[in-house]
Amino acid sequence: MKDAFGAPQSLLILGGTSEIALATARRLIARRTRTVWLAGRPSPALERDAEHLRALGADVRTLAFDALDPESHETVLGKVFTEGDLDMVLLAFGVLGDQARDEREPVAAARIAQTNYTGAVSALLVCARALQTQGHGSLVVLSSVAGERARRSNFIYGSSKAGLDAFAQGLGDALHGTGVHVMVVRPGFVRTKMTAGRAEGPLATTPEAVATAVEVGLRRRSETVWVPGALRLVMAVLRHVPRAVFRRLPI
């Protein structure tokens, strides 16, 4: 059960090697989290990440999960919920792709959409139903500021996050009053291995900062969290910039 400050005791991470997710897990283990499930494609990295979290004192288990195989989600994720309540599910999987290459390879572009959006849709629906049955829990969805308004430089990734973001908002409204809390997290540029070598955007942030924002959001039962918080204002302005101007902006 979550405590009065929204700190969960058990956590399921979809996308178990995500740096943001792991930073969040570390932060929550320092509070109340004792059980962690890391779901992801089986890999030495996933096991290594699990080991790191174990060293912090949590009971960590890994779970073979593939976002690109929605047919399996019901079985794979359903099994986790039969082993006990989950206070929080963190949807953290996602691929960034390579905009220039993906524009030339439609199949690669479609895979980004399938992972970030289609895969998330089925995983979220499976988790939402299970959380609703247990009558409590938070569903935290890592969206992106890139989904707020598609940009020339990364609209394939951006559009997949836009879809995810819209879906998560709708799901949050559908689950309002059921005891299940859906929180959409929109980080800006986060310095991780996924973004290594790319030009840093303005207001760049770190996985730890996102983790802190998630913890605060859980306490406040927020529905939308921007990291850093200033992005809320920045994007409120950018959203209304005329197209002709927007496409010329160096962002």
Added chain:
Amino acid sequence: MPADTASDPDGSASDPAEPVSVTGWGRTAPTTARVVRPRTYEEAAAAVRACGVRGGIARGLGRAYGDAAQNAGGAVLDMTGLDRVHAIDVDGGTVLCDAGVSLHRLMEVLLPLGWFVPVTPGTRQVTVGGAIGADIHGKNHHVSGSFARHVLSFELLTADGAIRTVGRGTPLFDATAGGMGLTGVILTATVRLQPVETSLMSVDTERTADLDDLMARLTATDHRYRYSVAWIDLLARGRSTGRSVLTRGEHAPLDALPPRARRRPLAFRPPRFPSAPAFVPEGLLGRGTVGLFNELWYRKAPRARTGELQRIPAFFHPLDGVPHWNRIYGRGGFVQYQFVVGHGREEALRRIVRRIAERRCPSFLAVLKRFGEGDPGWLSFPMPGWTLALDIPANLPRLGAFLDELDEEVAGAGGRVYLAKDARLRPELLADMYPRLTEFRELRAELDPRGVFTSDLSRRLDL
């Protein structure tokens, strides 16, 4: 916000199959449950049988601050529909009533007959069942002990669907007293009462300069009073850390009343003010406002006054006059932190008070009391020593970690926190604080192997 519908679930109005959001009095951590409101013992038994895999838990008037009377995904049995007073022994001073009867109702019925409830907490809006389940205490703990000490027997609906009569001194009695509803659903109870000549209190008030002054006065003269509690200013720092207003009193004897009041010495008419508004902005109760309130409250108290006549609501239940006062903390809600440390552990108490004062927690409802003998309930909270209770807005940054540190102090001093108020204790500390937890778990495993009686509290702390 769904939590609003929750503070007092009205089962008669809502469809019992439809889950509703439920919180404790602190309005934190809402979860949803089916709320069923049995009107008869048979309906209660049927509700327990129909609980399903997520179990059920009894709920009274929802005054537990944390998650004791919520049950995510399961059933919550709203017991306020079982509200009959069955029999009053006017000569012997006992009452037999349903568990859903409130202490408010008991006072209305009993005071005209010259009897008072044996123990009342800071609110009359608790049920008899809840009073036993949390084994509540009041300002008279140093003399009279906790509520269950005055309960002669009760009827308990257990997980197997049976109704057992449970008498004092049995393991099931001691597990249920303070057992947070996890042994079963209390249906009726027989309670021993306190005789009174009038419905007024004779109150002595004094101001103390600091915490040590307060503790010295309590140690020296508390035994002279039946009721005693100190309001403590936790925002005062430096030399006045822990300055307090100590109020102690007795039921006023008939001859203490002025002639006019003697005509109706047992009148009981609690005042009622408008409710707190449904929406209060966050942070209304910040350091500025609370600091100002505390300063005024301390200054307005007389340095020393004796024999003042006060009505029962004013003396015991000042907040009951404002329905939904818990809304004043805004949407984020609040936590109440109450702990006790034993005699000889005053240093721990001093350290904690100092830390709270230095942390500048905006707390205007902080009270300190000296407890008497401990109570037999296995999970009963009181132990001989000092208890401090304070309200804190839940949205205060890093409050969780701060309270964890206080927990360590409390546990290190052999003390404990009160489960009826808890919404955030680290589960690992529970066994240190409640040494009879193992027995409690064993009895529960035997009596309720399927875990029919489950609450968010029991899940969170693995009770």
